[in-house]
Amino acid sequence: MDAQITGAAVNRLLNSLPAAEYERLAPELKPVALSFGQVLYEIGDAIKHVYFPNDSIISLLSAMSDRSTLEVGMVGNEGMAGISVFMGVDVSLTRAIVQGAGSAISMTSTTIRREANRLGPFHQLLHRYSHSLHSQISQSSACNRFHSVDARLARWLMMTSDRLGNDEFRLTQDFMSKMLGVRREGVNRAASHLQAAHMIRYSRGMIAILDRVRLEARACECYAIMKNESDQYLN
């Protein structure tokens, strides 16, 4: 329960607010620690809190009735999980799961709903972020349709690394298979290729990125497009 807030990385969304606006919201912000695998929202759940990751990552998953899942959005310190509450819907349409453990700032849904009825910098910023997430989902939708598992794995590892601010992190092939919407064996093949080319190194749930430049080259165009988009609205 004891939140170990390192303070190194802070949520860039909140961070880009004007000082006065941040001060106004500060009393509503509660630091929390998110642990790996924690499910913040299940599909259909009422959303009680929204989360602004600092050095953690939250994955938004779409799930089918046959239990196959696919990540449709990745939320790091550039964003927030639970944006639908701001849009007036407090039932989650995706599963939100902690993909990278770390700290985050939480806010109650009540507060977010109140902010939806108040114009200002925060309102505007959430509009921009909503658009950015919308953009990310659209791009990954096409990416999942057209690109190979190798390319998508490379893109996904780069995006994860960017958000964690770290080249090494804990993730099993099984977990990644649920994100990429492919079988664990498929992830194994792709990861083997990347490791054989010395772009990554991995073992029993630990992954290290060895060569960011070549890994990015192996990733599809979608990586650059998404990265560019998610920096647009942050000042």
Add this chain to the structure above:
Amino acid sequence: MDAQITGAAVNRLLNSLPAAEYERLAPELKPVALSFGQVLYEIGDAIKHVYFPNDSIISLLSAMSDRSTLEVGMVGNEGMAGISVFMGVDVSLTRAIVQGAGSAISMTSTTIRREANRLGPFHQLLHRYSHSLHSQISQSSACNRFHSVDARLARWLMMTSDRLGNDEFRLTQDFMSKMLGVRREGVNRAASHLQAAHMIRYSRGMIAILDRVRLEARACECYAIMKNESDQYLN
């Protein structure tokens, strides 16, 4: 240029506004005729107008550098094209193409931007619609990943039919291949299957749905999920 507004179907988004709010906006609403294949926004274009379809359909496409495309959102009389302007971004991230000719109501981006800074029923309604579109994109993302061309074609035809309010409409296999993100030959196979089962009939760009019940059964679960979601916010 002469807009032939039949008036039968009206945009349900605008239609669900309280009378007073509608009256306030009425001077800004301009009826327009949309012709098949017309490109409303190209990727990267500045958005000058937003569109509220009456009996027309606008498809939002994501395009890759190798020219392959995929529909990420379908906008009919339940929605609006150009929602990103409301979110403060007037550059289009998708291609918007008229998939079904018909009438629509247009509004200038300037007006939409003004409404983003004014709270009220219209503001709230656009929030809800934004969430609904977000939901549709997420679901179709997973659908495109997991479901067969047959199922996706069935779903897509049902969605198109719903929005046009018609069981017969003009569409070539080539066009559909660009929506589903598969080859034209792939659409041919799937359409053959559906025709052999007497669910649809088609010939040279004209498609008729013969058996909605069985076609819906052939479609994946995504159809029902999307249909349900897109009716939620309309009163």
Add this chain to the structure above:
DNA sequence: TTCTATTTGTGTGTTCCCGCACAGACGCTT
């Protein structure tokens, strides 16, 4: 009518990924 462009049909070989079925490797516990 004849010609032409568009639309649809189909065959062949290939590739990617799936499903299944294990086997091996590693780390943690007792």
Add this chain to the structure above:
DNA sequence: AAGCGTCTGTGCGGGAACACACAAATAGAA
């Protein structure tokens, strides 16, 4: 150190969709 659970590696058969290459049918224009 023995055992067990987790994680990773790999082989094989199959199926869906791909790329390419044409052939046939139809609508509309000349």
